[in-house]
Amino acid sequence: xxxxxVVMLVDLDYFYAQVxxxxxxxxxxxxxxxxxxxxxxxxxxxxxxxxxxAREYGVRSGIPxxxxxxxxxxxxxxxxxxxxxxxxxxxxxxxxxxxxxxxxSFEQVGIDEAYLDVxxxxxxxxxxxxxxxxxxxxxxxxxxxxxxxxxxxxxKLVAKMASDAQKPDGLTIVKPEEVKTFLxxxxxxxxxxxxxxxxxxLEDMNIKTISxxxxxxxxxxxxxxxKALGNYxxxxxxxxxxxxxxxxxxxxxxxxxxxxxxxTRDINVIMQKANELSDDVHAKLLExxxxxxxxGIVMIMKDLTVHSKSKTFETPMFDVDVIKRTARELFDxxxxxxxxxxxxxxxxxxxxxxxxxxxxxxxDFFGSSS
DNA sequence: GTATGCTTTCGGC
DNA sequence: TTACGGCCGAAAGCATAC
Numbered sequence: 054x055x056x057x058x059v060v061m062l063v064d065l066d067y068f069y070a071q072v073x074x075x076x077x078x079x080x081x082x083x084x085x086x087x088x089x090x091x092x093x094x095x096x097x098x099x100x101x102x103x104x105x106x107a108r109e110y111g112v113r114s115g116i117p118x119x120x121x122x123x124x125x126x127x128x129x130x131x132x133x134x135x136x137x138x139x140x141x142x143x144x145x146x147x148x149x150x151x152x153x154x155x156x157x158s159f160e161q162v163g164i165d166e167a168y169l170d171v172x173x174x175x176x177x178x179x180x181x182x183x184x185x186x187x188x189x190x191x192x193x194x195x196x197x198x199x200x201x202x203x204x205x206x207x208x209k210l211v212a213k214m215a216s217d218a219q220k221p222d223g224l225t226i227v228k229p230e231e232v233k234t235f236l237x238x239x240x241x242x243x244x245x246x247x248x249x250x251x252x253x254x255l256e257d258m259n260i261k262t263i264s265x266x267x268x269x270x271x272x273x274x275x276x277x278x279x280k281a282l283g284n285y286x287x288x289x290x291x292x293x294x295x296x297x298x299x300x301x302x303x304x305x306x307x308x309x310x311x312x313x314x315x316x317t318r319d320i321n322v323i324m325q326k327a328n329e330l331s332d333d334v335h336a337k338l339l340e341x342x343x344x345x346x347x348x349g350i351v352m353i354m355k356d357l358t359v360h361s362k363s364k365t366f367e368t369p370m371f372d373v374d375v376i377k378r379t380a381r382e383l384f385d386x387x388x389x390x391x392x393x394x395x396x397x398x399x400x401x402x403x404x405x406x407x408x409x410x411x412x413x414x415x416x417d418f419f420g421s422s423s
Numbered sequence: 424g425t426a427t428g429c430t431t432t433c434g435g436c
Numbered sequence: 437t438t439a440c441g442g443c444c445g446a447a448a449g450c451a452t453a454c
Contacts (some may be wrong), residue, residue, distance in 0.1 A: 089441040
């Protein structure tokens with residue numbers, strides 16, 4: 054007898070802003086806005102996240118800081134704080150180790166979310182799962198002073214949507230027999246992978262809700278979106294998802310990006326910043342003890358359009374000069390393909406591998422005959 | 424025709 | 437009226453190999 058899985062998604066509420074509230078409780082009850090200042094002018098930059106009080110004023114992730122200030126100008130209590138990633142990272146690591154202790158298998162996604170497969174420890178019982186979810190919420194609140202929202206469902210897809218249904222400090226259980234009732238009325242764009250562009254196309258096909266999507270012919274979906282995506286949409290609309298909860302390995306790429314003091318097309322100005330970014334990236338490579346096979350760059354132009362280039366090497370590289378030289382080559386190419394000025398630039402390395410402690414011997418490559 | 428690998432873009436947080 | 441970050445993994449798009 055196949056027992057349904059019991060999967061949870063734990064999402065730490067408005068994480069950066071909540072951590073700031075915990076660090077300085079006197080800002081609780083006020084709008085809190087965590088900002089990424091670019092350093093170009095006083096208020097240039099974007100909002101990383103905000104607490105729910107700030108959100109009532111329309112201050113959400115991604116909007117310009119100056120716009121956030123405008124929207125909050127009548128609230129004299131509003132607090133604007135610079136982002137402190139290392140601190141949030143440290144808090145996240147402690148919280149994640151608390152959560153992990155309640156899982157059969159565990160998969161962290163980003164700094165503030167984790168999937169747990171708890172099928173075995175609740176013996177497939179959603180009633181027990183609810184108690185476990187409450188215990189996790191309690192553990193995290195008592196030990197780290199942070200609230201979270203939890204979704205419990207038969208798979209990752211529905212667990213994620215369940216956790217979104219009620220927040221902050223929410224708990225939403227969707228038993229196997231409730232999946233259809235839960236999903237049907239939701240707008241189609243609540244499915245991961247259906248963003249602005251795809252939902253527009255779906256609307257043109259008269260598909261607005263997940264229910265609409267579920268009753269649409271699979272073959273027709275495949276005609277429109279291709280095999281992989283068509284099947285994915287069809288299955289997702291029915292709440293079907295077999296993807297396992299599995300531990301994620303080390304990060305697969307390391308990147309740094311920065312805003313230039315002024316827009317420019319001057320390769321020397323660009324390379325001065327690019328070399329700094331390359332040094333930072335290289336320092337992280339050394340820290341991790343890894344080499345790389347790919348160097349990529351990104352350029353965000355004056356008009357905020359994004360362009361990127363990359364180059365893959367056949368063998369692993371580890372010199373900072375390779376990063377710098379390749380970056381220059383790629384920035385030169387990119388500038389040649391556009392007449393626009395650059396606003397921000399970034400450097401990225403990926404396809405990372407472990408640096409061997411000693412030089413490998415030929416026998417490691419060709420095998421030994423003895 | 425399908426699988427594989429590389430480059431570029433997308434989009435979540 | 438406009439305003440505008442810094443990451444990351446995944447998807448999409450394309451070329452080439454089988």
